[in-house]
Amino acid sequence: MAHSMSTRTVMVLLAPLCLLLLVFFLLPLGRVGWASIYDHGYTLRGYAEVVSGTLIHRVLGNTLHISVLATLTSLVLGYLIAMHLAGMPPRRRAPYLVMVMLPFWTSILVKSYAFTIVLGNSGLVNQLLGWVSGGAWHAEMLFNRMGVVLGMTNYLLPFMVLPIMASLVNQNRSLHLAAEIMGAGQWRIFSRITFPLSLPGVCAGVLMCLTLSMGMYITPALLGGRQDMMLANLIDFYTRQTLDWTLASSIAFVLLGVSALLIAMLIRVQRDQETTFA
Amino acid sequence: MKNHDSRWHNGGVSRRSILKAGVATAGLAALGVALPLRAQGRGISVTCWGGAYESAIRQAFAEPFAKETGVPVTLVNNADLTRMKVQVDSGNVSWDVFDSIGPQIMAGARQGLWAPIDTSIVDTGKLMQKTGKDHVGTYSYAGGIAFDPKKFPDGKHPTTFAELWDLKRFPGRRGLRSRASENLEMALLADGVPPDQLYPLDVDRAFKAMDRIKPAVRKWIETTPETVTLLTSNEIDFSYTYLSRVLPAQRAGSSVAMSMRQTLNSLEYLAVPKGGKNIQNAMRYVAFCLRADRQAAFCELVEFSPNVTGATDLISAEARQRMPDMNSPDAIVIDDAWWGDNYDKLQRRFTEWLLI
Numbered sequence: 001m002a003h004s005m006s007t008r009t010v011m012v013l014l015a016p017l018c019l020l021l022l023v024f025f026l027l028p029l030g031r032v033g034w035a036s037i038y039d040h041g042y043t044l045r046g047y048a049e050v051v052s053g054t055l056i057h058r059v060l061g062n063t064l065h066i067s068v069l070a071t072l073t074s075l076v077l078g079y080l081i082a083m084h085l086a087g088m089p090p091r092r093r094a095p096y097l098v099m100v101m102l103p104f105w106t107s108i109l110v111k112s113y114a115f116t117i118v119l120g121n122s123g124l125v126n127q128l129l130g131w132v133s134g135g136a137w138h139a140e141m142l143f144n145r146m147g148v149v150l151g152m153t154n155y156l157l158p159f160m161v162l163p164i165m166a167s168l169v170n171q172n173r174s175l176h177l178a179a180e181i182m183g184a185g186q187w188r189i190f191s192r193i194t195f196p197l198s199l200p201g202v203c204a205g206v207l208m209c210l211t212l213s214m215g216m217y218i219t220p221a222l223l224g225g226r227q228d229m230m231l232a233n234l235i236d237f238y239t240r241q242t243l244d245w246t247l248a249s250s251i252a253f254v255l256l257g258v259s260a261l262l263i264a265m266l267i268r269v270q271r272d273q274e275t276t277f278a
Numbered sequence: 279m280k281n282h283d284s285r286w287h288n289g290g291v292s293r294r295s296i297l298k299a300g301v302a303t304a305g306l307a308a309l310g311v312a313l314p315l316r317a318q319g320r321g322i323s324v325t326c327w328g329g330a331y332e333s334a335i336r337q338a339f340a341e342p343f344a345k346e347t348g349v350p351v352t353l354v355n356n357a358d359l360t361r362m363k364v365q366v367d368s369g370n371v372s373w374d375v376f377d378s379i380g381p382q383i384m385a386g387a388r389q390g391l392w393a394p395i396d397t398s399i400v401d402t403g404k405l406m407q408k409t410g411k412d413h414v415g416t417y418s419y420a421g422g423i424a425f426d427p428k429k430f431p432d433g434k435h436p437t438t439f440a441e442l443w444d445l446k447r448f449p450g451r452r453g454l455r456s457r458a459s460e461n462l463e464m465a466l467l468a469d470g471v472p473p474d475q476l477y478p479l480d481v482d483r484a485f486k487a488m489d490r491i492k493p494a495v496r497k498w499i500e501t502t503p504e505t506v507t508l509l510t511s512n513e514i515d516f517s518y519t520y521l522s523r524v525l526p527a528q529r530a531g532s533s534v535a536m537s538m539r540q541t542l543n544s545l546e547y548l549a550v551p552k553g554g555k556n557i558q559n560a561m562r563y564v565a566f567c568l569r570a571d572r573q574a575a576f577c578e579l580v581e582f583s584p585n586v587t588g589a590t591d592l593i594s595a596e597a598r599q600r601m602p603d604m605n606s607p608d609a610i611v612i613d614d615a616w617w618g619d620n621y622d623k624l625q626r627r628f629t630e631w632l633l634i
Contacts, residue, residue, distance in 0.1 A: 054630065055626060055629060055630045055633070058630075058633050059633070062633075113507070116507075116508070116511060116513060117511065120511060120512075120513045121451075121512070121513055122511070122512045122513070142513065143496055143497045221500040221501070222500065222501070222504070225497070225498075226456075226495075226498045226632040226633065227632070227633055229629065229632070229633060234629075237625070237629075239360060240358060240359065240360050241381065241385070241625070242385060242621070242622045242625075243359065243360070243363060243385050243386075243388075243389055244622070
């Protein structure tokens with residue numbers, strides 16, 4: 001069907017979206033780019049500071065570390081949930097899907113406060129640990145990197161579960177049956193058929209989670225320790241506190257560049273995978 | 279396959295881009311948003327902080343001003359400096375008076391956002407803390423050491439900043455703000471600098487003193503509400519917070535108290551943005567807010583201290599009791615003008631110090 005559409009039809013259909021993106025995305029983005037090089041005259045001061053500043057380097061390092069960690073945690077947990085959901089009959093799946101979506105509908109601010117109650121020194125988890133061990137066990141889970149990663153994973157899970165589940169549900173069951181008839185074990189079926197075929201979903205999930213976590217702002221501020229500052233916090237600081245929009249825009253553009261690079265790499269990997277398995 | 283692939287590609291990029299743009303343009307988004315707030319007739323609009331603050335402003339300043347001058351006042355909540363700057367830069371100013379804290383007012387002053395205060399209308403002679411040419415300090419709010427009095431009765435909790443720094447006598451998890459201002463002052467006072475010789479801050483000495491308390495600080499707090507909630511949820515033991523947070527929490531039944539023995543007091547300011555359509559009326563409003571009787575009426579309602587001579591005498595004994603004694607050397611006033619010149623540099627150093 002898609003192949004029979006003429007170029008003209010495609011262009012007409014795409015025009016509204018392109019216009020929307022142009023006005024509400026490309027133009028503002030262009031202004032940010034402009035602000036990063038122009039402040040009463042052309043300047044590269046912002047980029048110079050990004051290149052030379054140890055503060056920005058450290059925070060960029062944090063951002064990458066935390067984003068990758070949170071994405072990997074979401075991938076492992078999300079894949080398990082997605083597999084469980086994909087194996088259910090659609091009717092039973094619906095209420096579970098709602099549960100997956102629940103964190104998605106809750107304000108991230110409220111969730112971050114709630115995590116204080118769950119993960120804190122006198123939080124639910126530590127109370128349970130203390131009760132089980134007679135007061136011997138205790139875990140520092142708040143105001144450190146673990147707190148940030150846990151809080152972000154909670155936020156990211158739906159973005160991981162949904163695409164992976166979609167690619168698992170859409171798999172052709174006869175492939176699995178064929179493998180089973182040929183004598184393949186469960187693990188072999190998973191590693192040779194299920195997992196490779198779910199890679200587009202995995203890639204989509206990882207892309208979204210990485211992207212979202214690179215720009216994360218409230219979670220590291222509320223659940224992180226002093227060493228868990230992320231780039232978005234720094235951009236906010238320069239935008240609102242010091243009104244240094246040149247530097248803020250430069251950092252924003254560097255963040256954009258770094259995420260674009262990461263994502264380009266991922267898409268490359270995905271394409272190689274697809275040609276291997278096609 | 280090829281087709282499928284490229285669709286993935288495009289889908290990924292545009293979705294990513296939209297999200298990224300959301301972050302990148304967080305502050306600049308205001309550029310595209312037309313502000314529908316138009317000053318109605320000769321009325322003026324004044325920025326505000328909402329909540330109890332807003333109702334006190336309405337009762338003490340906005341409504342009496344409207345009654346006396348016939349100029350209605352609209353209070354605008356959640357105003358921020360970013361949007362103010364956009365208004366002034368674009369020549370489309372819809373807020374006539376900007377009510378904010380020191381760092382914001384000073385950053386605005388450096389950017390040239392404020393019109394000079396018209397001293398023929400505004401009497402700045404009675405101000406206790408003299409302020410700049412393009413802004414006035416209105417009233418101050420006290421910051422100090424808060425604790426749970428049930429867990430830490432008298433003698434068990436620090437009452438001065440030197441005691442807050444004394445980790446041996448007062449062990450416990452501290453909560454401090456994640457910014458340089460106030461922390462560096464506390465560090466120097468804790469290190470023995472006399473209050474009257476505090477400014478200009480000896481920055482190196484302050485950071486050295488900060489090194490001593492660093493291991494005991496569990497959370498460098500980003501948002502003001504947390505300075506009390508982390509205390510009441512027993513995640514920290516001693517917190518630097520504000521009287522205007524502690525007293526309402528007390529009234530709501532939380533076991534929390536603040537030591538008034540040593541306080542850091544920060545001024546709230548009013549400034550009139552350049553290019554406004556009602557600068558004359560805006561100045562009259564500023565003058566009105568600095569009247570001793572109005573200051574007294576305001577400080578009666580919320581936990582602020584007046585910045586105008588004579589106002590304190592008009593306040594009831596009951597309200598005066600909860601205020602810091604501004605004549606005492608232990609009620610230190612933050613020098614926002616000094617911070618205005620040093621904030622960016624020091625906040626940067628502070629953030630780097632935090633990351634190490």
